[in-house]
Amino acid sequence: MSYTEEISSSDSLLDHIDARTNLAGTNKMEILLFNLGTDEKFGINVFKVKEVSQAGKITRTPNMPRGVDGIVSLRGHVMPVLNLARFMSVNEVTPHQTMMVAEYNTHILGFLVKEVDRIIRVDWDKVRPTEGMLSDKGALITAITNLDDGSLVSILDVEQILSDAFGEAIVGNVDKIEAGQDLCIFFADDSMVARRKIREVLDKMGVKHIQSNNGQEAWERLRAMADAAQSSGQDLRDQLQVILTDAEMPVMDGYVLTQNIKNDKRFEGIPVVMHSSLSSDANRAMGKRVGVDYYVPKFDSMVLSSTLRPLLT
Secondary structure, three states: OOEEEEOOOHHHHHHHHHOOHHHOOOOEEEEEEEEOOOOOEEEEEHHHEEEEEEOOOOEOOOOOOOOEEEEEEEOOEEEEEEEHHHHOOOOOOOOOOEEEEEEEOOEEEEEEEOEEEEEEEEEHHHOEEOOOOOOOOHHHEEEEEEOOOOOEEEEEOHHHHHHHHHOOOOOOOOOOOOOHHHOEEEEEOOOHHHHHHHHHHHHHHOOEEEEEOOHHHHHHHHHHHHHHHHHOOOOHHHOOOEEEEOOOOOOOOHHHHHHHHHOOHHHOOOOEEEEEOOOOHHHHHHHHHHOOOEEEEOOOHHHHHHHHHHHHO
8 A cells, every 4th residue: 555645624635536547557555544433434436426525414214225214305315325334334332423425336325334434545456255255244345444553444246235235136128130140359357246237237238258356367268268379370360359348346447458459569459348327527537547448336237238239230
């Protein structure tokens, strides 16, 4: 980690986010640290957070999903408020009133926490995926990293949390592409939920696919494919038509993956589509800076399929 920075107010947090588009291609991320009233430290990508404020009056409504305290109105936005401690089965000694206002897939929602701490910048190669590891929080943690003092930070899998709370996005009627089995898409995403939904869309389109769980794994496999095509005198574009990548992934993020692809002439003519829950203009600007050809917010099956279809036909 290169530095830590204190957050003094919600305004300073917003200013901090606006100044961070230069992180593209550095393989670094910034995490907002918070706690739920225990010694355990949690983190969320700064780019997912619009502001930090007091929750104020929460209106309780019937038939809310587990962990959702109700809805709140904040500057013209009516949003659900998810009590993270209750949702993650953490004992809430006193009611939590600090609210992280998050933007996810163009939707706004609040996460109730005990308190926020500070923002830290970390190298993605110091962030370790948790798939296959035992955790008392299960699939709700997507990755872990360490602070300078050796303490552990658990990074939330926001996609999994929202899927568990509100249900997974439904893949609608996606038309099949004629001769789709002759086409192939390579995709990389660290979220099990996202990978499952991407596979559903591609299967309905009738398109072959190859998947990786993070950017480093993806780059190694893509280079192996390029090496094999080159040694056999084939054009890689005949084997691979589109590369689809998430933005935030442990070990290597989607920005560095895209940068590597665009710097290798063997991938020339193969479009890179970034498929991310980080839907702000700042993140689109980061993608454009490293050469992303198309940007698709998660997760709308029709938007994803309509973006991919002209690239495959």
